[in-house]
Amino acid sequence: MRKLILQVQTSVDGYMAGKDGGASWMLWNWAPEWSWDADLQQYHTDLSASVDCILLSRKMAKEGFIHHWAGMAKQTGNPQARFAGYISQAQKVVFTKTLQKSEWENTVLAKGDLKEEVNKLKQAKGKHIIAYGGAAFAGALLRSGLVDELHLVVNPVAIGQGLSVFSSLTGPLPFSLIAATGYNSGMVLLKYGKPS
Structure with a gap:
């Protein structure tokens, strides 16, 4: 069965975005210059190569995620081009209740029950699946027990208050630590899996 990986950038105090x-405050967030160090860039590129399906919230898709990385994939001189190519080649699944048709290439809409739609994708043949989205979408995936691996990319900054991927949980959600890696840029990668 395919594995669902949720990758989230956070602050050291656990927020993935400010209140607004x-x-x-993130060290790197869709910027033209990739300010992560080479080892962290390689992790991100390898992770992108390991998947062939990307789950997105409607909001992230509408904010330009698909178009941005399709454009970046064409900038062959930019170190981001390689992983952006993997993103462009992967099937994108946008979860929405409001959109009637896909506005993007290589993209389908998922309009049914989140758990049913994701489990159907997990049963299909292919590489692993990765999810990107805001606090509500990522939180719904966690709350539904759909996430097999959680990759927290922790920025070396505290922001005091904001949006948390965990704020909608109704009880404890245990994880097993797979790996913890520090990088020269000050970032820390925490990989968690479901407890065995």
Whole structure:
């Protein structure tokens, strides 16, 4: 069965965005210059190569995620081009209740029950699946028990208050630590899996 990986950038105090949704405090967030160090860039590229399906919230898709990385994939001189190519080649599944048709290439809409739609994708043949989205979408995936691996990319900054991927949980959600890796840029990658 395919594995669902949720990758989330957070602050050291556990927020993935400010109260207003802003993320200017992140070391790197869709910027033209890739300010992560080479080892962290390689992790991100390898992770993108390991998947062939990307789950997105409607909001992230509408904010330009698909178009941005399709454009970046064409900038062959940019170190982001390689992983952006993997993103462009992967099937994108946008979860929405309001959109009537896909506005993007290689993208389908998922309009049914979140758990049913994701489990159907997990049963299909292919590489692993990765999810990107805001606090509500990522939180719903966690709350539904759909996430097989959680990759927290922790920025070396505290923001005091904001949006948390865990705020909608109704009880404890245990994980097993797979790996913890520190990087020269000050970032820390925490990989968690479901407890065995």
